[in-house]
Amino acid sequence: MRHLRSFGRFWWDFVVGDDWLVAALVAIAIGAAAALAHSGVNAWWLLPAVVVLVLWLSLRRAVARG
């Protein structure tokens, strides 16, 4: 059980890293881009816009934490 937990923690740290908000917002944005594409909207601009927001929010959180 301990090994399983540390295996899970390793992959969490490896992929998600220090700020879970980044992964969560990226997942939502990709889902939104896919939904827009499905309804006929070519939302190539969505991910660059979300990257601006995600980086800004994540950096603010890091700076606030010190």
Added chain:
Amino acid sequence: MNTTFLVLSAFLASAVEMVEALTIVLAAGLARGWRSALAGLGAATVALAVAVAALGPALTVIPLSALRLAVGALLLVFGLQWLRKAILRASGFKALHDEDAIFARELAEARTAERVERAGVDWYGFVLSFKGVLLEGLEVIFIVLTFGSAQGSIPLAAAGAGGALVLVAGVGVAVRAPLARVPENAMKFAVGVMLTTFGIFWSAEGAGAHWPGSDASLLGVLGFVILLSLGLVRLLRRERRLRLRAAEVRA
């Protein structure tokens, strides 16, 4: 253009991780003996080769659009992590990565650890070297396989990583010291920019969007990520200066 970008990204990302792995292997070798350090390096290399052999062919059978969506999403999350740290380092909110300091710390810890022999090798030195190479190597594999498969050329990405391996290992053997002069912080910044660029490009394509100008827009995305990152560094540097000034006034 995309080919150059692919090889360069794989080379830079791999070089950064290999410099870090080299520091750990050197600390293990000097403090605990080269036999255990090299045994750890060899065992980790075998484990990484098994991972490549298992994952590489599996990735080639996944349809390209699904692969680009998954790879793009992973690269975007991964790239934003790198970029976030690089921006914090460049703006002074996080300490710069210092191979000399890391080497000194690893060496001190390795010298004080208790000596336990297993199968004729010092266990601490073996595990230190094994874990260091495996963890840094996994990042290399992740980048090479994802970049290579999504761009349709794993061998090209592997060539970039191979070039980095030859260079870092060659210089490491020649100088037998941590490669502190490698501009690691700048390289990490560049890798963060490249991973984020590919991540944005592929995840949007995988989600069904079409870039204006097709593959040529990758350059536009690259320029956008560079400008955004440099702008954020500038903003945070100014904020840090203001904070320091306010702290001086209070003191």
